[in-house]
Amino acid sequence: MPPLKRAAIDEFFRRLSEANPEPKTELEYSNPYTLLVAVVLSAQATDVGVNKATRALFEKADNPAAMVALGEAVVRDHIKTIGLYKNKAANTIKLSEILLAKHGGEVPRDRESLEELPGVGRKTANVVLNTAFGEPTIAVDTHIFRVSNRTGLAPGKDVDAVEQSLLKRVPKTWRLNAHHWLILHGRYVCKARKPDCPACVVRDLCGFEAKVLE
Structure with a gap:
C-alpha cells in the first residue's frame, strides 16, 4: 500500500490527540528510575503483569541504592x-x-549511557527518554510496528526502519506523544488478530485493505 501523505498523517494524529489529549504509559512508576526498571521488566510481558509485580517492589525500593540493598534474591x-x-x-x-x-544514582539522559545498562536496548532507551525526560523519541514495539505498516503511516521491514520513517514523517507537533498514541491505538483498537475498525477514529485515512467498516 502507498504510504500516507503528509496531510493525512497530520489529520491522523490530530484525531488521536482529540480522542486522548494527554496519553500516558500504562506502566506504573514514580520517578525515572522506577520507569527504567518497569520498562526493562516489561520485555515479553504485559504492562498489567509488570504493574502487579512492581507495586510491592517499588514500595521497598524506588532508587538504585535501595534496590541493591534488597538484593537479587x-x-x-x-x-x-x-x-x-x-x-x-x-x-x-x-x-x-x-x-x-x-x-551518581541518577538515570542518565543520553541514549548511549542508557544503552550501556544491562537489559536496556534502543526501545527501552527511547521510552525512558520520551516518558521521563520529554524527548520526542518514538520507541517501536510490536503495536507501533503493526499500526505503522497496516495503516500506511510509516511502512518499514523492521523496527529500526519504522522508527526512522516515523521520525521523518510524523510532524513535530505530534512527535512527543506519538509513541503513546500509537501504542494505545494498537493495543485497544488496531489489534493484531481482530482490529476494531468500526471504532477507529482514523479508519477513513487507513490503507488497510482488509478493514471492516461495519
Whole structure:
C-alpha cells in the first residue's frame, strides 16, 4: 500500500490527540528510575503483569541504592510472575549498581549511557527518554510496528526502519506523544488478530485493505 501523505498523517494524529489529549504509559512508576526498571521488566510481558509485580517492589525500593540493598534474591521473588524473571532480576541489580557507580544514582539522559545498562536496548532507551525526560523519541514495539505498516503511516521491514520513517514523517507537533498514541491505538483498537475498525477514529485515512467498516 502507498504510504500516507503528509496531510493525512497530520489529520491522523490530530484525531488521536482529540480522542486522548494527554496519553500516558500504562506502566506504573514514580520517578525515572522506577520507569527504567518497569520498562526493562516489561520485555515479553504485559504492562498489567509488570504493574502487579512492581507495586510491592517499588514500595521497598524506588532508587538504585535501595534496590541493591534488597538484593537479587528478593527482587527475583517480587517479580517471579513475570517471564524471564531470573535474568530480569539480575539485570535490575546490575543496572542499579552501574547507576550508583557511574551516574551518581541518577538515570542518565543520553541514549548511549542508557544503552550501556544491562537489559536496556534502543526501545527501552527511547521510552525512558520520551516518558521521563520529554524527548520526542518514538520507541517501536510490536503495536507501533503493526499500526505503522497496516495503516500506511510509516511502512518499514523492521523496527529500526519504522522508527526512522516515523521520525521523518510524523510532524513535530505530534512527535512527543506519538509513541503513546500509537501504542494505545494498537493495543485497544488496531489489534493484531481482530482490529476494531468500526471504532477507529482514523479508519477513513487507513490503507488497510482488509478493514471492516461495519
